[in-house]
Amino acid sequence: MSPTHDAVPAVPTTPTPGPHNRRLTLLTVVATFGGLLFGYDTGVINGALPYMTDDLGLTPATEGVVTSSLLLGAALGAFLGGRISDRRGRRTMILWLAVLFAVGTLICTFAPGVGVMVLGRVILGLAVGGASVTVIAYLSEVSPAERRGRLVTQNELMIVSGQLLAFICNAVIGGIWGEAGGVWRWMLVIATLPAVALWVGMLAMPESPRWLASRGRFGEALAVLQQVRDAKRAEAELAEVRALAEEDRAAQTAGWRDLAVPWIRRIVVVGLAIAVMQQITGVNSIMYYGTQILTESGFDRDGALIANIANGVISVLATFVGIWLLGRVPRRPMLIVGQIGTFSALLLVGVFSLVLPEGVGRASVVLALTVTFLAFQQGAISPVTWLMLSEIFPLKLRGLGMGVCGLMLWIVNFLVGLLFPILVAGIGISATFFLFAGLGVCAMLVAKAIVPETKGRTLEQLEREFKQAGDPAATAEVTR
């Protein structure tokens, strides 16, 4: 029997203080610069876009292309990143990602026009997507078991912190040098600093012991474990690391052919639905276009840049609340309540954009509503999404399942990023929000119909449910 999916944010048990512990903390800090860069590079466009629009002469369509080209790169980066880091090693991969982050940032910073900008954004996207899979893998492989469960959500926290950091930098730079030309270039170029820190930091960090073990390099794996565990534990854990490396191999068992089996197909469909539902709320229209939404509602540009910080702050706070909630309430109600909260907020944005006259009053109401929206999104929907995706797949299906769902998530994110400015220009801001609210209602109905509860249940129980869903007679059969 596999363990039940229960209180995920496990309490770290008795960390024996010592040099190995400091080393582990340092390592976590360095690697999460990857998550921070992920957040900064996706969030910075929010404040940079209004200035860039003037300088580069962007239309709504090219705004969408500049924003979403990063997401297309990210889909590709997430897809390829896993394979490359399996072959070359996590550390090597993160070092290359840091270079990619820096190169992409510099290309964007010095872009003379839309073409070069899009090239730079795609390169940044490759780095973002690669980091999304490699940093998680690296951290979960070097951390001791009791910390592992929290890492997925901690990485999410680093991403929203990176976005908050970007919003703050945007407001500060826009506030001080807003009148100077090309101010957006300064907003972008700051992202080279954490990239350099990531690169320099990773040089001093060891390779993942589990990856070394999967290559049969057990001596090196033990040497790494001795750096990050106390001496007694290092020996004991080598066996565990070996077993986990085996498990990783088993996770890559399933292929496309297995989708011919009905219950497997049902699980993958539910996984895809969960991935789509997280993005279809339109969360990233606010994370990427928040400043513009606030400007359109009636704030001036500096005011909007500052007000947008509230969106970043609430995302970070709500993520903390979400992590706390995951350990205490069932996943399914948490997801559905999150969806009700988000589509209600979107509906109200639409209504107030329609009835209130443009001005500071309307802008303040819209800000209050986007903050409410983000509280439900980052405090309920997003944490449940990441956790459920890691919980619903049986071991042998996990590699394929997580792969296609991750790809799906980036593709929907890409479509939202691309279409949002075009929709706003075409049908107006309130109709656009009504559209997202409508999609949110559909998503909630789908969630109600097909998403299973995973908290407190074993994978075996879940599998049985998926098998019974299509064919009640199957359980009566003798051999399976």
Add this chain to the structure above:
Amino acid sequence: MTVMVAVPDSPEGRTALSAAIDETRLRDTDLLVLNLALDPLDVVGMPSDLPITVRERTGHADLADCVLAALDEYEGKVDLLVIGMKKRTPIGKALLGSLSQRLLLEAEVPVLAVKR
């Protein structure tokens, strides 16, 4: 000498398994079950008087490769491979290929192919 049976997650897999159990009895030998499903095989329903070994599938995304690799590994020990067969539409065959066809053509031991 051993009978090997390939058991995918389908009705054909179950048919193959029961045919293989009969064949093992008849030959008075032992049975090697190659589980091609993604979940563990339910051993409760299998006869307890036969020497049965279950082998899980790992690392091979392609089912035919997985069976052929297992046959190579047990070369000289396995003298019969039992598989289930079903009729596939031409489109299904074009998309996924035919597992039984590959095994019939490429396995180096005699193959017993059972229909439902």
